[in-house]
Amino acid sequence: MTAPRHDWTIASDVNQIAPIVEAVAEMCAAAGFSSRLCRLNVPVALTEAMANAILRGNSNDPRRAVHVCAMVESEMLVLEVTDEGPGFDLDGVRCTPEDPGCMEREDGRGVFLMRKLMDQVENCCAQGTYGHTVRLRLRRA
Amino acid sequence: MSFTLTRDDERLIVDVDGQLVVSNRQEFKQLVLDEVEQGARLVIVDFSKSAYIDSSGLGALVSLGKRIREAGGELRLAALNEDLRTLFELTRLDALFPLYATRDDALAGR
Numbered sequence: 591m592t593a594p595r596h597d598w599t600i601a602s603d604v605n606q607i608a609p610i611v612e613a614v615a616e617m618c619a620a621a622g623f624s625s626r627l628c629r630l631n632v633p634v635a636l637t638e639a640m641a642n643a644i645l646r647g648n649s650n651d652p653r654r655a656v657h658v659c660a661m662v663e664s665e666m667l668v669l670e671v672t673d674e675g676p677g678f679d680l681d682g683v684r685c686t687p688e689d690p691g692c693m694e695r696e697d698g699r700g701v702f703l704m705r706k707l708m709d710q711v712e713n714c715c716a717q718g719t720y721g722h723t724v725r726l727r728l729r730r731a
Numbered sequence: 732m733s734f735t736l737t738r739d740d741e742r743l744i745v746d747v748d749g750q751l752v753v754s755n756r757q758e759f760k761q762l763v764l765d766e767v768e769q770g771a772r773l774v775i776v777d778f779s780k781s782a783y784i785d786s787s788g789l790g791a792l793v794s795l796g797k798r799i800r801e802a803g804g805e806l807r808l809a810a811l812n813e814d815l816r817t818l819f820e821l822t823r824l825d826a827l828f829p830l831y832a833t834r835d836d837a838l839a840g841r
Contacts (some may be wrong), residue, residue: 608732630783630814633750637785641753687823696794699786699822706821731823 594621595661602648602656602673607640614660616671621662623730631642631707632667638700639724647673647722669726670714677722680713692727732752734759736766743771743803744834747781764798766768772804775837784818796828802827804841805829 594617612632619628628720640656642663648654657672681700685692704711709729732749743766751759763774765811776792778784783791796806809831811819819825 605809607752607754608750630817634783634785634818641785641787645753672749687821688812693823693827694797696790699785699789703786703821704820 592662593661596659597660599655600658601652601654602644602650602654604641604644607644609635609639611636611660614658616669617660617662618667621665621667621730623728627728627730635704635707635726635728636669636671638704639669639726641701643671643675643722643723647675647677649675665730667726667728667730669728670723671726672721672723674721677713679721680711680724700715733775734762738766738771741770741772742838743767744755745774745776747776747778749781750792751781751784752783752785755788756787757790759788760795761821763795767799767802772799772802774799774806775809775834776806777837778812778815778832779808779834781812781815786822789818789822789824792828793824793830797809802833807831807837807840809834 596613596617598610598671602661614636615628615632618632644650648656654674660668661668680701685698686702687693704726706727709726712725714723714725732755735746735748737744767774799806806828808828809824810833811830816830817829
């Protein structure tokens with residue numbers, strides 16, 4: 591049986607994040623993910639990944655696209671968010687709330703939250719003409 | 732997603748209806764900063780109708796808290812559900828903001 595899969599391609603506009611987040615949360619709920627994962631982990635982590643792609647990867651340039659792919663495999667949600675930017679070293683982003691000065695900073699918590707709310711966060715090879723992909727994995731239980 | 736502001740002298744209550752996220756955090760910040768400019772000093776953000784916050788929303792609260800403290804005031808957060816509390820605990824921001832069970836508790840500072 592083929593895993594449920596949905597794809598979206600949007601312009602770089604943060605107002606386009608919410609409908610996709612809502613659709614993915616509904617997809618997870620239908621696949622039997624817990625309500626807490628559907629309410630908290632999936633929406634926050636996907637919002638972070640899409641915001642990074644739009645604001646950093648694509649420099650908030652509406653002419654650049656963001657592609658989102660959501661797949662529910664047997665026991666796993668896999669999300670891929672691809673932008674047209676040059677990418678960055680995800681492993682180099684290791685700031686935590688314990689780092690000096692972090693508490694008073696306005697930004698810098700996005701990757702940390704993704705890692706806390708997902709089981710795996712990694713860079714992966716982009717498909718086609720796009721530039722940079724972040725892949726998130728979350729186990730059902 | 733919307734914000735309702737209720738002002739009573741130096742007290743300002745902000746009801747967050749929906750998410751506080753990257754798409755509306757600037758609007759949220761500006762609405763509150765305008766009131767602080769006009770004399771609000773005790774700012775209470777009521778999250779009883781809010782589902783979740785992303786890192787941009789958390790960052791907006793950090794920035795506002797700093798500006799309000801600099802103006803001699805205080806930012807208090809009220810009525811966070813379990814999910815929202817989890818986000819504050821993960822990021823350790825529960826140590827930066829007083830979190831109150833209800834709006835009345837936040838008003839009373841208890």
